[in-house]
Amino acid sequence: MQAYHLVKFGKTTTAFELKDFTLPPIKDDEVLVAVEAFGMNFADIMARKGLYDDCPPLPAILGYESVGRIKEKGAAVRNVNVGDRVIAFTRFGSYAQFVITSANGVAKIAEDYPTGKALALATQYCTAYYAACVNTNVMPGDKVLIQAAAGGVGTALTQLCKRVPCTIYGTAGSDEKLDYIRKNGVDHPINYRKDDFAKVIQEPLDVVFDSIGGLTYKKGFKLLRQGGKMVSFGAASQTEASNIFSTLKFAANFGIFSPIQFLQKSQSLIAINMLRIADFRPDLMGHCLTSVVKLAEEGIINPHVGGMYPHTELAAVHEMIENRKTIGKIGVNWS
Numbered sequence: 105m106q107a108y109h110l111v112k113f114g115k116t117t118t119a120f121e122l123k124d125f126t127l128p129p130i131k132d133d134e135v136l137v138a139v140e141a142f143g144m145n146f147a148d149i150m151a152r153k154g155l156y157d158d159c160p161p162l163p164a165i166l167g168y169e170s171v172g173r174i175k176e177k178g179a180a181v182r183n184v185n186v187g188d189r190v191i192a193f194t195r196f197g198s199y200a201q202f203v204i205t206s207a208n209g210v211a212k213i214a215e216d217y218p219t220g221k222a223l224a225l226a227t228q229y230c231t232a233y234y235a236a237c238v239n240t241n242v243m244p245g246d247k248v249l250i251q252a253a254a255g256g257v258g259t260a261l262t263q264l265c266k267r268v269p270c271t272i273y274g275t276a277g278s279d280e281k282l283d284y285i286r287k288n289g290v291d292h293p294i295n296y297r298k299d300d301f302a303k304v305i306q307e308p309l310d311v312v313f314d315s316i317g318g319l320t321y322k323k324g325f326k327l328l329r330q331g332g333k334m335v336s337f338g339a340a341s342q343t344e345a346s347n348i349f350s351t352l353k354f355a356a357n358f359g360i361f362s363p364i365q366f367l368q369k370s371q372s373l374i375a376i377n378m379l380r381i382a383d384f385r386p387d388l389m390g391h392c393l394t395s396v397v398k399l400a401e402e403g404i405i406n407p408h409v410g411g412m413y414p415h416t417e418l419a420a421v422h423e424m425i426e427n428r429k430t431i432g433k434i435g436v437n438w439s
């Protein structure tokens with residue numbers, strides 16, 4: 105069996121090597137999945153650039169999700185059977201032809217459900233579900249801001265918030281992405297390259313979903329009304345910092361906040377790291393996964409697939425995501 109290994113931080117052209125690897129025998133509560141395709145996430149770009157603390161030591165197999173078929177299951181596994189087509193979470197390790205994961209981390213999917221959409225349901229929709237439905241509980245009539253609304257998580261957040269329903273402001277970096285987010289349910293699309301979202305938005309917000317960090321985070325926080333919630337789940341702008349000084353500036357740009365100020369305005373800061381949830385609350389991860397699979401089956405959410413690429417184009421796919429050329433979910437096929 106083979107997997108793409110991250111062998112060197114930095115440029116896409118020298119980062120990955122396709123190499124043989126072995127997996128240990130599965131445990132009682134685990135499954136072995138023969139992989140059809142794996143999904144791409146922005147965190148993979150951070151890991152490849154050496155900016156992701158949780159990345160295992162090199163050579164490392166990146167990736168958080170695969171679609172495939174159960175090849176073997178442990179004695180205690182009840183939710184899936186050998187031969188089932190599944191979506192599988194991995195804690196790294198999904199850029200591979202076979203993955204092992206716990207029974208909590210797999211959900212059965214229909215034979216005809218498109219592979220790319222299934223890949224989107226894992227990390228991106230589960231993160232959005234945890235953020236908008238478990239942790240924040242967006243309420244009818246809320247005014248919500250979603251940064252990077254054309255990305256995978258942004259697409260999912262928009263669909264999950266819209267069903268409440270609420271008013272959504274969303275940012276994106278091109279006119280093509282603006283059209284896309286409008287069609288996906290954003291009421292007020294903002295091209296942040298042309299307009300400052302902090303000036304365009306003229307009413308106080310109930311919830312801000314921020315995956316950009318730095319100054320964008322600080323500006324979003326200032327827009328919150330009394331009782332408002334800041335949901336921080338990423339720091340994409342960290343990739344723009346090229347040296348220690350710009351990194352320090354990026355960190356300082358978040359601003360300094362006191363608990364007293366949160367108390368006085370009844371505001372909340374909700375910070376999300378799904379790896380920690382997977383490590384310490386695997387039951388919650390399982391809940392998010394089964395919930396989004398059900399919502400997809402009922403047609404309430406509908407992931408957008410920006411592209412499925414052959415595995416030989418992995419480096420080019422990384423390049424596209426880093427350069428913000430993608431919309432929605434991007435996946436990689438083994439065959």
Ligand SMILES: NC(=O)c1ccc[n+]([C@@H]2O[C@H](COP(=O)([O-])OP(=O)(O)OC[C@H]3O[C@@H](n4cnc5c(N)ncnc54)[C@H](OP(=O)(O)O)[C@@H]3O)[C@@H](O)[C@H]2O)c1
Nearest residue numbers: 145146252255256257276277315337338341376377378428
């Ligand atoms: N905390 C967690 O557990 C967790 C889980 C999943 C994802 N995340 C985070 O959520 C964010 C979205 O993830 P995703 O997989 O949905 O990503 P994605 O599909 O690649 O979308 C990311 C988008 O962010 C926008 N962006 C704005 N400023 C950026 C910058 N400085 N550098 C790069 N991109 C920038 C780009 O769209 P525009 O062209 O519109 O700018 C880009 O396409 C990432 O920050 C990721 O790390 C966190």
